[in-house]
Amino acid sequence: MTVSSTDRPREQRRWAIDLRPLRVPAYRRLWAGNAIAMFGFQFTAVAVPVEMYALTEDSLWVGLLGVAAFVPLLVFGLWGGAVADAIDRRRVLLGGSVLLWVAVLGLLVQALLGVGSPVLLLALVALSSVAFAISGPARGALVARLVPTELVPAATTLNFTTAMATAVLGPLAAGLILAIWDLGVALPVAYAVDATLLAALVWAALRLPAMPPEPDPDGGPRQAGLRSIVDGVRYLAGSPVLLLSFAIDLIAMVFAFPRALFPEVATERFGGGAAVGWLYSSIAIGSLLAGLVSGWIGQVRRQGLVLVLAVVGWGVAVALAGLAGQLWLVVVLLVLAGAADLVSSVVRQSMLLIYAPDRMRGRLQGVNTVVVAGGPRLGDLRAGAMAAGFGSGVAWIGGGVAAAVLAVLLAVAFPALTRYRPPTGADGREHDEGRGPRRANDGVGG
Structure with a gap:
């Protein structure tokens, strides 16, 4: 089926979320399975830090969950990207999803048995992070193979x-x-929901078509070893726009991600209970609402500038939330x-998928996995450590201000990011990073 940009009225095309990728059956299955599994994952994402805080009554331990997740991401994320470029990406996604299932079942068992060990929680979080690091690059790289290039932003x-x-x-x-319910009942229920719904992602991976790697330019077999990882890092080092996009995302997440403070703030300011759910949901509510009117994002030309402005807006809004005293205002x-x-997430991911050739997408998605998933974990550690030393207010407000200021300084010091525009024009050429014309399909991979 040909998916044309003229299939929707002009005004709807500009503002409403673009649903045309769902007309591609393989993408639709992956989207559905991932959506169901992600819903279940949110139960665990709330339950683990709540359980950790209940066991230790210390936000520093909650922050250590970020370390337990980040170290495996750093080690296995880059390797997972190399694997995704070397073997069938469908098989990589399936294997990582099964391993994640094992980690969630471990959380369920320890909650049912009432083990009460912070160290065991850290270990199971680390195992789930390994699973995510293996499957994440393959899942991200699959998108550009499943839909036409012009629908990648959508x-x-x-x-x-x-x-x-x-x-x-x-x-x-x-x-x-x-x-x-009290925690003795609520925590096992939360983990059981996640374990049940994760089956949808396994189903989606099984139903995907085979996704073998494209032939290597030198004609040799693909290897998922150190040399492959080094090649990916070397490619990234020669791509200033991608490097800067990763750097600004790290700034946003490390300095202004207040998640590790939510259990403490919910308990001390708002009496606990459902308040923690509202805090964990609020950022996602904003992203959801923005996504529903996101049709304009695919038409943005100054993608680098929009990325910088979005990160600055993120930092300012987080800082103001830290100053607010009422739950509704927070x-x-x-x-x-x-x-x-x-906005920043969509723009940055679209830049990566369109800029990079398919033979490199797995490895770059591996780096992306380290940045996107590791950044918030480092942010958890930063927030927890600052809260332990200076209080949750300083940790929250100071982080937001720092992110906004550092994003502006990065953009001023390295203007290549704000100058970036995606490939455009009937002749398929553009001027990229001040280095002269570049073929529009040089970073598309077919």
């Missing part, structure tokens, strides 16, 4: 918007469970932060 927006929808409903449902400001985060 497919990326759909992925992020759906993930945010599940991130709204999941934490709210988890907060309801925590409000109704939620509203975090909603605004979430909207900015949706």
Whole structure:
């Protein structure tokens, strides 16, 4: 089926979310399976830090969950990207999804048995992070093979918007469970929901077509070893726009991600209970609302500039939320932060998928996995450590201000990012990073 940009009225095309990628059956199955699994994951995302805080009554331990997740991402994320470029990406996604299933079942068992070990929680979080590091690059790289190049921004927006929808409903449902039952019942229920719904992602991976790697330019077999990883890093080092896009995302997440503070703030300021669910859901609500009116993102030409502005907006909104004293105002400001985060995430992922050739997408998605998933974990550690030393208010507000300021400084110091525009024009040429014309299909991979 030919998917044309003229299939929708002009005004709808500009503002409403673009659903055309769902007409591609393989992409639709992956989208559906991932959406169901992501909804279940949100129960665990809330339950683990709540359980850790209940066991230790210390936000520093909650922050250590970020370390437990980040170290495996750093080690296995790059390797997972190399694997995704060397063997069938469908098989990589399936294997990683099964391993994630094992980790969630481990969380369920320890909750049922009432083990009460912070160290065991850290170990199971680390195992789930290994699984994500293996499957994440393959899942991200699949998108550009499943849909036409012109629909990559729309497919990326759909992925992020759906993930945010599940991130709204999941934490709210988890907060309801925590409000109704005591932790001895609520935690096993939360983990059981995740384990059950994760089956949808395994089903989606099984139904995908084979996705073998494209032939290597030198004609040799693909190897998922150190040399392959080094080649990917070397390619990234020669791509300033991609490097800067990763750097600004790290700034946003490391300095202004307040997630590790939510259990403490919900308990001390707002009496606990359902408040923690609202805090965990608020950023996702903003991203969801922004995604529903995201049709304009695919038409943005100054993608680099929009990325910088979105990160600055994120930092400012987070800082203001830290100053707010009422739960509803905190939620509203975090909603605004979430909207900015949706824009920055979609623009940056679209830049990566269109800029990079398919033979490199797995490895670059591996780096992306380290940045996107590792950044918030480092942010958890930063927030938890600052809260332990200076209080949650300083950790929250100071981080938001720092992110906004550093994003501006990065953009001023390295203007290649703000100058970036995606390939355009009937002749398929553009001027990229001030280095002269570049073929529009040089970074598309077919």
